[in-house]
Amino acid sequence: MFELVFDNMIKPINVGVIIRLACSAGCRVYFTGNSVDYKNRKALLAAVGYEEQVDIVYEADFEGLISALKSEGKQIIGTSPRAEVIYSDMRYDKPTVFVFGNEAKGLSAKKIDMMDKLITIPMPGQIESLNVVNSAAIILYEGLRQRGFVNK
Numbered sequence: 001m002f003e004l005v006f007d008n009m010i011k012p013i014n015v016g017v018i019i020r021l022a023c024s025a026g027c028r029v030y031f032t033g034n035s036v037d038y039k040n041r042k043a044l045l046a047a048v049g050y051e052e053q054v055d056i057v058y059e060a061d062f063e064g065l066i067s068a069l070k071s072e073g074k075q076i077i078g079t080s081p082r083a084e085v086i087y088s089d090m091r092y093d094k095p096t097v098f099v100f101g102n103e104a105k106g107l108s109a110k111k112i113d114m115m116d117k118l119i120t121i122p123m124p125g126q127i128e129s130l131n132v133v134n135s136a137a138i139i140l141y142e143g144l145r146q147r148g149f150v151n152k
Contacts (some may be wrong), residue, residue: 001026001142002035003069004093004136007111008033008102016046017133023050025140032062033102066114069097078107078115079139081129087119092143100132 004027009015015036022029036043038051059065066076070094075093079087099115101107106129112118121130121138129135 001028002140003028003030003074004140005030005032005062005065005069005097005098005099006035006132006136007100007107009035009132011103012036012040013043013046014103014131014133015040016043016048016051018136019043019047019053019054019056020050021133021137021140022056025144027057027140028057030057030059030065031061034060034065056058059076062111064116066097066099066111070116072087074117076114078112078118079120080106080112080118081120081123083118083120085119087121087139088142090117090119092146096143098136098139100136103132 002023002025006018006029009031015031015038018029019038038044038047038056044051053072068074074097076097076099077090078099099107119139121135
């Protein structure tokens with residue numbers, strides 16, 4: 001199982017859609033910092049009832065969470081438009097935690113320094129980054145593909 005960490009999510013709709021994504025892939029999801037509560041009305045509407053089927057953890061202490069996950073032997077993969085490794089070139093065959101930053105600012109330099117690796121999604125168009133949930137879905141499903149997930 002993959003785990004997802006989202007830092008300081010400010011948009012309730014994103015929080016709700018993240019919950020749906022985590023449910024679709026069987027993931028635990030962590031919200032860190034001052035992320036919007038998933039019990040927010042807009043978040044619950046976007047989650048469409050799946051919040052009861054997902055292991056959702058709120059942890060204010062980002063650094064403590066990442067340290068604890070590392071101590072469990074998990075590789076911590078951060079995301080950044082400025083990373084040099086393309087997401088599909090990484091191997092996700094060991095326990096992996098994907099980390100996504102705030103919708104507006106991404107991960108801070110201090111938090112980036114805590115990552116084992118940084119990955120990016122190449123974009124030939126005119127924008128710098130995708131919506132955080134779109135990015136998470138692309139990366140998560142590449143991990144599932146590499147592990148041989150087949151939808152029956």
